[in-house]
Amino acid sequence: MSGPVMLKSITISGKAPGPKLLILGGIHGDEFESMWTIRRLKEALDPDELRGTVTLVPVVNEAAYWRGERTAEDGLDLARTCPGKEDGTITERVAFAVTALIREADYLIDLHSGGLICRFYPTVGYMLHPDADVLECQRKMARAFNMPIVWGTYAGHDGRTLSIARDARIPAIYSEWMGAGDCDPEGVDGYYEGCLNVMGVLGMIERAQPPSRIRHTVEDDREGAGHIQLNYPSPFSGFFEPWVELMDRVEPGDVFGVVTDLLGERREEIVSTQSGHVLVLRTFNRVHEGETLAAVLEV
Numbered sequence: 001m002s003g004p005v006m007l008k009s010i011t012i013s014g015k016a017p018g019p020k021l022l023i024l025g026g027i028h029g030d031e032f033e034s035m036w037t038i039r040r041l042k043e044a045l046d047p048d049e050l051r052g053t054v055t056l057v058p059v060v061n062e063a064a065y066w067r068g069e070r071t072a073e074d075g076l077d078l079a080r081t082c083p084g085k086e087d088g089t090i091t092e093r094v095a096f097a098v099t100a101l102i103r104e105a106d107y108l109i110d111l112h113s114g115g116l117i118c119r120f121y122p123t124v125g126y127m128l129h130p131d132a133d134v135l136e137c138q139r140k141m142a143r144a145f146n147m148p149i150v151w152g153t154y155a156g157h158d159g160r161t162l163s164i165a166r167d168a169r170i171p172a173i174y175s176e177w178m179g180a181g182d183c184d185p186e187g188v189d190g191y192y193e194g195c196l197n198v199m200g201v202l203g204m205i206e207r208a209q210p211p212s213r214i215r216h217t218v219e220d221d222r223e224g225a226g227h228i229q230l231n232y233p234s235p236f237s238g239f240f241e242p243w244v245e246l247m248d249r250v251e252p253g254d255v256f257g258v259v260t261d262l263l264g265e266r267r268e269e270i271v272s273t274q275s276g277h278v279l280v281l282r283t284f285n286r287v288h289e290g291e292t293l294a295a296v297l298e299v
């Protein structure tokens with residue numbers, strides 16, 4: 001198959017004028033909370049009470065979804081492939097289609113999770129945008145989204161939905177909620193409430209903001225920050241035995257766990273070089289060399 005990809009989307013137009021909000025789920029095919037959340041939003045949003053337009057895409061990466069994996073059969077990470085190509089591989093064409101949708105929007109929310117292989121403590125993030133107005137708007141959206149961790153990171157990475165939004169000066173946030181192959185109902189509730197909260201602060205619906213449950217707000221402009229795939233790579237292919245849990249406090253020298261070969265003859269400890277909390281932890285024990293085992297939120 002080739003040719004343009006048509007994303008399955010739902011647009012709800014309010015009776016009153018207002019901004020255009022785009023909410024994306026399933027950029028990765030194994031991140032399920034996002035997909036369920038977006039269908040709930042479709043049921044809940046009432047055009048009579050809405051100012052502006054909401055476009056909902058529950059499953060952007062449908063080819064990956066049907067495989068039950070993070071990526072489609074070409075193995076490309078959609079979140080590293082934007083703006084894609086009109087006539088490329090399946091992931092490149094999906095990237096091209098989602099890029100066009102983002103460029104039409106005024107605001108973007110991109111919902112993720114840890115997928116099949118890891119858990120990611122509930123987090124809302126944004127790029128530390130060079131434009132002060134865009135950055136301040138992203139901070140406001142992220143606070144309203146109301147996850148325990150609010151994380152602003154380096155704005156220079158390309159290929160992501162947020163990179164397309166950055167270049168078009170569209171305020172954008174993303175979120176993460178656990179993973180390990182689950183679809184956590186608490187995550188669906190959290191994402192649903194978070195999206196409505198953001199619509200509230202953008203003036204698209206009437207909504208009283210709930211009490212904040214933010215525990216840590218971290219802004220980290222270093223280039224590696226926010227690029228989870230660069231953290232603590234497995235030194236060889238084998239089995240990861242985790243010794244810590246999400247949000248455990250670690251200091252330099254603390255051990256996240258051990259990678260062992262199948263007979264347990266070769267063993268290598270994975271040692272923290274940072275001080276902070278375990279934000280991401282590998283849960284799928286079989287690892288290949290170079291795959292990420294953990295990430296730390298430095299506080």
Ligand SMILES: [Zn+2]
Pocket residue numbers: 027028031111112113
């Ligand atoms: Zn994802």
